[in-house]
Amino acid sequence: MTKSPIEFLASRLRRSRPARGPGDAPARAVGWSSAIVVLALVSTAVVVGVGSADSNSRTAEADAWLPTSKRNTIVHVNGTTGQVDGRIPLGAPTKGPLQVVQEGDNVLVLDQSTGVLTRVDPAQLTVARTTTVEGGAGQYLASAGDDVWVVDQVKGSVQPVDPLTLANEAPPIDLGTRPLGAARADEDGVLWVLLPQNGEAVPIVDNAPGERVKVGEPGSVLKLTVAAGRVAVVDSRAGTLVVLSADGEGMTLRLPSGLTRADPAKVLVPASQVGALVPILATDTGAMVIAHVESGVVQAVDLDIAKTAKYGEPQAHNSRVYIPDHATGELVVYDTSTAKFEEQIRVTGAPGELNLHSKGDRVWVNDQENYTAAVIDEEGVCHLIDKDKTQVPTPSPTVTPSITPSPSGPPSEGTDTTTPGPVDTDTVDPDPDPPSDPPSDPPSDPPSDPPSDPPSDPSGDPPSDPEPSASPPSDTGEPSDPPAPTVTVTVTAPPADPPTTAPPESTPPPTTQAPEPSDGPSATDTEKPSGDPSDDPSGDPSDDPSDDPSDNPSDDPSDDPSDDPSDDPSDDPSETPTSATPTKTPTKTSAKPGSTKPSTTSAKPTDPPDDEQNPPGKPKAETGTNKITVEFAKAPRSNPDHYELEGAPAGSTVVPDEAPAKGPYRFEVRNLKCDKDDEYSFKVVAVYGSKRVPSAASPAVRPCITPTTPKNVKQVRDNHQVKLSWTASPGATKYQVTWKGEGSAPDGSEEVTGTTVTVKKLKNGAEYAFTISAVNPSGKSPAAKVTVDMTPPKKTLNVHHNRNNGVDVGIRNDPTSDSGGRAGAIPDGYKGNITVHCQTKGSTERRADGTGGSSAIWDKVTFKGTNGWVSDVYIATSNSGTNKFSSELWECE
Template sequence: MSGDRSSQRPPVLRRLLRRDRVTGQIAVGLVGVLCVSALVYGVGIAGSRYKLADVGAWLTATAKGVVVHANGPAGKVDGKAPMIPQMRGHRIKVVQDGTTVLLVDETTGVVSRIDPSQLKVEQSRVLGGVGLQVLVGQGGAYSVDPAKGTVQRIDPVRLAAVGQPVALTPPLGQAGMDAAGNLWVPVPQTGQLVPFQGGRQGQPVAVGKAGDRLALTIAAGTPVAINSSAATASIVRSEGTRKAALPPTVTQAVRTGGVRVPAVTDGHVVPMLGTGGALFLLNTQVGQVSPIALRLPGHRFEPPNMLGPRVYLPDRSTGRLLVFNTGTGDWERPMQVTRPGGGIEVVVRDGFLWANDPGGALAFAVDSGGLVKRIQKYDDKVPGGQRRPIPTQAGAGGGGRGADNGAGRGGNDPVPAPPPRDGTPSAPQNVRVDPFNGGMRVTFRPSAGGRPTGYALKGDTAGLQVRPSRVGAGGPYQFTVTGGGCGKTYSFSVAVQYKDSNGRNAQKTSLATAPVRPCTTPVAPANFSGAPRNKSAVLTWDGSGAGVTYLLSVDGGAPVPVKSPHTVVGLRNDEKHQFRLTAQNGAGTAPARTTTVDLAYPRRQYKNANNNQTNTLIRPAPRQEGNTNIGRIPQGEYRSLTVICQVRGGDYTESETNYSSNVWNRIEWNGGIGYLHEGLMETPRTGSFPNLPLYECEN
């Protein structure tokens, strides 16, 4: 027997052991885990299968070294499985799609697969380094190494590479998978979003300039690239890319890593987090951007998420999940998820928003109606999990202090100010501006306390029409603002009016809103088409609304502003030409529309003429050279001929009518081409060259 036993090891472990010392230690640990998982962690008798709820999510419970499966409708844990010991204390991300459940160790790049039917780890491999991303969807799976810039298709069951890796320019942004299973990878160094389908790289989509700060979210299955450097959002669809302009203040977020967005959102509205907790909502269907009033300076936030009409913002400073209802325009009671400064994981899946304290005992499932279910992650009366606790280091806590307070026990809404103690009203709160084409709608929450006499709109109102001019104390609490230019931004505040203790008129003004444009991105121009003409094309389309500029690109050239209808001249005949039309205004750019115009020669049938004196000679070139010819039409004979196009050639005078010109017809003759002077044919005489509807010969 050979003394080298490395060849006897499984291929997975041989590859793991070839890594550096730390990775090698992980691989050695995997041997024990994979061999004794059934014995130590109580995953059941071999061949036993557990049925988990179809509507649920896998959540980390790192204090006990397990991941648990939570049932959303029931609000209970119905299964758990152990992590490998080497994952303890690391940042673990759960990736799940159907029955595929993967644990990604973002500290070491080790990926483990959980078999939901056996509730145990079945496979583990090193797939990358620090910050490794793993994405699964529509039967496909990829690993993305941001630091190395590599994208690798993998088998989600064996965790083995499929095909060769693709190298992009590092560092890469957070990737995402669309509804069709296509992978999209932001490449900030090139300003592009790079797609992959079936492991193959597709045509990149330009979403900015090289070096721009990019973020990606998948909204309703569609990739949306947020460019913090340029303050734009690119909504990438098969019919084209719509580009929406974001508030100029978005660029301030570049200093802190850029605007933060959820990895995935079920609906068409994307919540965005800017500098200092600035919140915006982007409606990807119309390109509308609306700010949400939030003033909590100094707090640390995680990316916002959205389910139904509510925005959920994890506030790590307080350990709470802040909840904003876009339907009512109010902040609702927050959810206490963990202790102040603790971790909060939020994911939207299967119609539920899951809020989890990785190190604590509690998690929360919130349905689209806002109903909250508390989940005890460490419930032992469920299948799987450990049969004895994993030893912990002395002094290591469970990390769950404060989480047991539950949802809504952390006090009232942290955003609106409480009523002043002096009996005067507070300033109006939650001032929100929703733009529409031609104007903006300003809504607000009325003042608390005191005796308001009314409310007035303040800010950039010069030159605008504000209705009503004043809102009564009883509401309705909104103003409609019309006028203004789409290329400008406007910011507003609302002042509450009241009588002070001396009976004098007084007022308190809210904080100003983020700047907003009185318009939304235009729709793509419809019915874009072109009619061919000689060396030109007449383009027409349906308008996209008032205040819209149209940019036209011809055969890939630089775009120029145009109006409908527009005639493009100087084109080459007998060729196809591509036209690309884009509608834009101050709010953004609609998806481009394209059309192709074919300037093929319009071949027409005409008879020969003036053939009564002698035979008509068919010339090999557009000129008379003695009796040189390639054929002849006998004297007195008239036949229908196909005219291809017209060309200027040698001067010629037709003897019967004494008509002179240098215009010749190129005709089809015996399977080839020949030339006849226009005086010898019944072609049109329009006084121009060529004689329409014929085209000029260009080849």
């Protein structure tokens, strides 16, 4: 079959693109071959309604496909610019939510309300194939590389699907229990499915279920997540995070006890993470734990939960944790490196389900019911996205793609692969607008072909948008910690008018309480000159970053008061301090998606001097080996003499004794003991002369991290037993040894405090799988594995008492002379070597030479290719003819 020029060039591009692994660097640039495909794709745009400036960018790690259920479309977004450069109408009406699974050139879309599964061709911008999965609604997709499964939670089954034809690849896998929990694939392509009723997880390998792994108590509320390619299960009631491994026991982390007090149904984890950090958020208590699935380090901080907030699954990326607030369409941002809450990011500014997922070095934020989305880069800079944009950049000014959607082109069969995307279980409008309907708020600008990059102002600097944030009243009505300060978030968005569901620019955004004051600029506040004297209303030379190299914003942004908008009490001109912690509500607006200039913040009067005496920010606690690190944000609008730490137990050491007023804002509590299950909480005190103002208490954590895997495991086997030894794991207080025998061989486990164990009563002739894990109060290490083969070692011995009298020595089929018959014989007079495997008991035999030896012990032998049994009275063993087993030989089973 002859390929069209479009198909030929697109297929060449797909073949030439190297495969990417989880750790590969994200693609940022597009090669010269993409430019060729661009010209061919423009003609396709006339058919489907919109075109793309770059085929390769649609499958790059920096880009993503985002669904809009009301428009029945998915759009391709360039992750670097936030520009929409491709749109595909899905054809059949959708009810949503839509789940998008993408990897490489393969993009699958599942309507979870109707069960309609669609494969689109990103190179052709067309729907390639559509089917309806058996079972209809309530299902979701899981994928790993070229493997795709449809998981039916109600039926308790997993159906393998061909990602190209969408046909069933194999019979459904019935897991024998229902309902099923979440399912995710790890970096090895193993699909893990939760069985909450059993407290287990089961791996699917080669379309068959493997051995189940216990991850919690039966009936527990279990949460499944993927971080750095590892699948992990969180049981918040038990306070554990279990990392799953198909080839052995993974790490088990014990989480801080503060998390166990939360309602398990209100504990949220992300579906997947690019990095190794897993944020765990309790939306009822505000406890947030950030666990590292590779190092075992745990961080803990407490949020101030606003009554009006409706938080969604958090997403950790680099050092920041992003928490969506569905009530306001904003993101709460916590920077783990500085222990501070940064300025909240307004995405839609309207109630709706914000879904977050990370891909490459980007975090994507999408509300399927809203036309505004966002992408956040590795530096924390947010770019707003107008998904309802009617035009896209074109590669040539002489060609204008159609802006009117039309039916999809013919199916295209390509080489597709898949990767799991977020499973969105949001409730959406059951009667979506038809795809051909224009936005309810049509663009005011005439249709044109805008440039591919957003315009800049005359100064040459890119436009930036002040990021909105607002603070509702505190839960108690009393003065609370100051809200997050006003900062400028750099927003690069496609030129267009605001989405129809977003409030107009003149309408104040919904409010939400900032969980924690942020006293320094966010990572996106990069456009303010640090040397601008207007930024430091106090005029205090001690606050000049030039006086102290440690105040360099690149090292610690919180050290530079000139960048601290929270120092400005004019955020609310009516602010009247009523306590040491005043309450104020900053007024901010945000640029609309598509605006080319940022909106301005409200005018602010001159700040008064920093003469308040406020407490430091709420501390973050991080676990370590026999130590705990406490980090905090400096006291806002204050100039304390220094900071001190309270709560260190007797015998411990606090380093430093006091933290300077200009930072760094951290303490280490050393010489803590990890040999028992103790947790420690601390307060940071701001010292103002004789006055001491303490912070809130940090979450309580243990002074330990999970030990490393035991190494250099050695074994010494003996009759019915094995002695194992290994190198000690730093920080381990004990070791857990487990074994599983093949067939009828018994399983078992044992705990020891040393680095050796002798396991007895093993079945000779069987093979055992042993695991050894290092344990301390913080959890259990990944297991060291060793296989012990209990096959008895054979010995070469001599035949004796065999007279040269014409009577041979029989080799019997059974260890008895009463039945079984002969397998062969040892010639009379032979006293040479014979191979002996093991011994067992049988009939009692007496030597024929009259020497008096008798025994019921029989030896299993091999003699000149003949296998069988010979009475021990004729073999030169140490206990030959004494009716006792010999120590040099093992017993046969």
